[in-house]
Amino acid sequence: MPETSEPLRITVLGSGTSVGVPTLGCDCEVCRSEDPRDKRMRPSVLLTYAGKNVLIDTTPDFRSQALRAGIMALDAVLYTHAHADHIMGLDDIRPYNFRQRSSIPIFGAPETLDAIRRSFSYIFHVGVTQTSVPRIETHTIDGAPFELFGQNFIPVPLMHGDSRIYGFRFGAAAYLTDHSEVPGETLDQLHGLDVLFLEALRRRPHPTHSTLERSLRYVERIAPSRAFFTHICHDLGHARTEELLPPHVRLAYDGLEISVRKRAG
Numbered sequence: 617m618p619e620t621s622e623p624l625r626i627t628v629l630g631s632g633t634s635v636g637v638p639t640l641g642c643d644c645e646v647c648r649s650e651d652p653r654d655k656r657m658r659p660s661v662l663l664t665y666a667g668k669n670v671l672i673d674t675t676p677d678f679r680s681q682a683l684r685a686g687i688m689a690l691d692a693v694l695y696t697h698a699h700a701d702h703i704m705g706l707d708d709i710r711p712y713n714f715r716q717r718s719s720i721p722i723f724g725a726p727e728t729l730d731a732i733r734r735s736f737s738y739i740f741h742v743g744v745t746q747t748s749v750p751r752i753e754t755h756t757i758d759g760a761p762f763e764l765f766g767q768n769f770i771p772v773p774l775m776h777g778d779s780r781i782y783g784f785r786f787g788a789a790a791y792l793t794d795h796s797e798v799p800g801e802t803l804d805q806l807h808g809l810d811v812l813f814l815e816a817l818r819r820r821p822h823p824t825h826s827t828l829e830r831s832l833r834y835v836e837r838i839a840p841s842r843a844f845f846t847h848i849c850h851d852l853g854h855a856r857t858e859e860l861l862p863p864h865v866r867l868a869y870d871g872l873e874i875s876v877r878k879r880a881g
């Protein structure tokens with residue numbers, strides 16, 4: 617019997633690069649744009665399935681993003697890597713700890729969890745404290761698939777300059793942020809996607825990030841039904857950039873919601 621499971625919903629909480637768009641101190645056309653799709657918070661998505669909310673990365677904008685998306689509960693956080701634009705909102709999970717009366721599991725590569733321990737040393741301080749700190753439960757991931765609330769997740773490696781970070785494949789979707797290269801072993805794990813989220817920072821080359829042109833080439837190779845670019849800087853205005861893209865490739869924008877099959881095939 618075919619599974620009649622309800623789909624997995626992806627909500628884009630932030631589609632911007634590390635400094636966000638508008639960018640502080642900038643008055644370029646995109647930073648002054650009145651198109652709401654040009655207002656980009658730091659990069660993150662929320663996955664909702666089986667009545668659970670799973671977050672990918674806790675950005676410095678997490679509180680605003682959670683308010684906007686109406687996130688009433690948080691069940692787990694997956695980390696791609698420990699750059700500031702991906703982790704700095706971790707402290708803002710505390711209200712969910714209070715409401716849920718439980719700690720929240722977080723998942724990351726060993727080096728990502730180490731960096732979180734250094735950046736948020738007060739969370740891991742042993743002993744009595746008079747203030748509240750986030751209550752988390754750390755889970756180490758390597759390249760091995762793991763299951764979370766009945767959904768299979770495959771951490772897929774990406775090269776982000778010299779660092780190896782993780783993207784995630786889940787069912788018929790994948791979310792790949794910061795990268796300068798998608799290794800061959802990862803391309804092999806991305807067949808049959810309904811939806812691919814992929815970083816495309818800007819047009820000019822960057823040592824640790826992907827360009828529009830390079831990401832378009834990856835979309836061609838991976839051949840998902842649809843692709844959305846994310847982690848976008850102020851060089852790319854939403855409307856103008858989309859005019860130049862093939863119809864199945866769009867720019868993500870904050871608030872975008874997409875439903876995908878929980879299982880591929």
Ligand SMILES: [Zn+2]
Pocket residue numbers: 633634659699701702793794847
């Ligand atoms: Zn980033």
Ligand SMILES: [Zn+2]
Pocket residue numbers: 638639642643644645646647648850
């Ligand atoms: Zn600007």
Ligand SMILES: [Zn+2]
Pocket residue numbers: 697699776794
């Ligand atoms: Zn990064």
